[in-house]
Amino acid sequence: MTSEETSPASRKELNAELKALLRRAYESGIDVEGGFECRNGIEHPDWDVIVTEVEKNDHSE
Template sequence: MTSEETPVTSKAELNDELKALLLRAYENGIDVEGGFECRNGVEHPDWDVIVTEVEKNDHSE
């Protein structure tokens, strides 16, 4: 985390950050669908993230 970043302290904030990241990537021509390994060194857990596009419904924001 850089000094400009604010800490994520809730699932809602995590969701907001993920949405913003995915949108920025999509708008810059990156295919965001698929699997991503997030390796974080020995002191933190690793994660596997799967991104899939979902069909919009009438209530989508």
């Protein structure tokens, strides 16, 4: 995140940022499916993120 970017203030904004990140990675040829460890040092919690491709439905954006 750069100094010009703002932090997400809601789950909806977080989802939008995650969607944009995954799209950019996919378009760059990165295999985004799988597990990712997010280690964040002492000040913040660590997370384990699992990304799986799902079947599109009629309501997909």
